[in-house]
Amino acid sequence: MSRNTLFDKVWDLHTVRQLPSGQTQLFIGLHMIHEVTSPQAFAWLRERKLQVAFPERSVATVDHIVPTEDQARPYADGLAEDMMQAIERNCREFGIRLYQPGSGKQGVVHIVAPEQGLTQPGMTVACGDSHTATHGAFGAIAFGIGTSQVRDVLASQTLSMSRMKVRKIDVKGRLKPGVTAKDLILHILRVLSAKGGVGFAYEFAGEAIAALSMEERMTVCNMAIEGGARCGYINPDQVTFDYLKGREFAPKGADFDKAIAFWKSIASSPDAEFDDVKTFDAATIEPTVTWGISPDQGVGIGESIPAKESFPVSEQPNIEEAYAYMGFTAGQPIAGTKIDVAFIGSCTNGRISDLRAAAAVLKQHGGTVKPGVKAFVVPGSEAVKKAAEAEGLHEVFKKHGFEWREAGCSMCLAMNPDKLKGKQLSMSTSNRNFKGRQGSPEGRTLLASPAMVAIAALEGVVTDVRKVLK
């Protein structure tokens, strides 16, 4: 059993008691809410005549259904309008802070909480969304929950949970130029598989992780769930403290210094013991693109679509299903694959540094979006959008043929009007390439970094971005 890891320390700190079932009653320090997974939870509270126990520890925003073009209310989609009205009513009635479009603070829930300084080291964070793992980048234990559990957190600020095992993912060395945090996590998923992390919390550590910026760390932790790990985290360090300083909900003045002492104390100790350790060499990783229907089906940009024989027998039916769905054959190089749509956004890669990376590629390349390709950028939050516009990034995107949109989840899961059509092939900075994920039941998705999506939009085909990066 793991000992003295950040996971163990945070878990113990938040343990209220053992329940008769043997599960732990775990205190949740920060609860984030969005419009899709919360309405039924509030309805159950009303049914049972319960109050929200700690309304100030929950914060809500709207992201999944928000249109990114015309945001005038009522929304054209009546079902989306109903959901908006439900969250507005629920937050008002139960006294919960809600960041709405136009507030300057709305956006994808996993982008908003960090940028407001709500997510902090040593906290437990829960949200009715699997990518809650993102918040682990700060050294928080953060996991997604279902709607019944959203109800539990609202009513008691706690969850009934069983402890996870802890696997250290030690990434030695440094990433090569042109290789990003997205490539790193896609590579880790490819090696450890989509289910390799079930039952584990992932601790990302090592030289390559320490060298990542806070935003890059969020990209890595965001996709821990795609490897089956319900949470992933990185020990807090100076990078974390510098990011938090001055943010609205971060501690201020003398409290900030006291906070740093606490944050340092909850990091994994030098003598920490793990249930498992896996080691990677960052220098061997190439820009990575997925070719199949699961985020672990990725290849380096110089590689070809793998033969099914290179997978365990039990996996081969899935691999055949992926070939058939994607219309690809084994041995076909991934580079040169023609794309129809380029999407830059989502809680994986919708932050300011992601937009800067994509814009830099456009400038270096100099071209415009290939005729026939639809390319669009959806900032992850209103604050990201504002920051990008202050730097003139929106003009760069528009000049090179991209559409510039309002903040939201958009075509990451296509619950709003942004959707693929028919069998269109999208190259996307989001996190899931599942069948039908981007809004068309036959639509296809290749996952990649913002830089790789930017160059593919210009070339019209999957391309190694390093050809333009000096």
Next chain:
Amino acid sequence: MSSIISSISGRGIPVRGNDIDTDRIIPARFLRCVTFDGLGAHAFEDDRLQLKAQGKLHSFDDARFQGAKVLVANSNFGCGSSREHAPQAIAKWGVQAIVAVSYSEIFHGNCVAMGLPAVRVSLADSEAIQSAIEADPKAEVSVDLQAMQVKIAGKSFACQLGDGPRKQFLTGQWDALGELVDGLPQVKAKAAKLPYLNAFA
């Protein structure tokens, strides 16, 4: 609200394949709702349509499996999104227990919280149970949480479920809410001691 759940029996329905994600169980467009009612009709909708277009039949459309209560799947069932809409859709369709090789954790946690037992069996056993159901769709499948056995056509297969969830079903405490709320005095005491809620004192 909770009741004791110790055994489920009824006809079975196989859903073959590994890594069946929640987007496939209930596509995102059906998440535009404020209640879970009515989701049952849309379970596996896109998979069903695609098979139909190829002239094949998804088990959820197959007349032989209508009215089934025990869904039998393979590895990493319910991976992907946290949407409780996925197990809710399966339950609203009529399923009362799931048998699979493994589950994503969030999906499994959702099942427990809803009172839907989801047990694990070996890969070979999951396939054997699926074949037995296909050979005789009328056969009764039982999932016994006391004996930790899945039975069909005179054969028994050992199954697993974590001690915590098993106890929750057998004692009728799978709905944790009551207990969690009962603990509120201790929860408040905990909050009074957490550094970040108390100016890092």
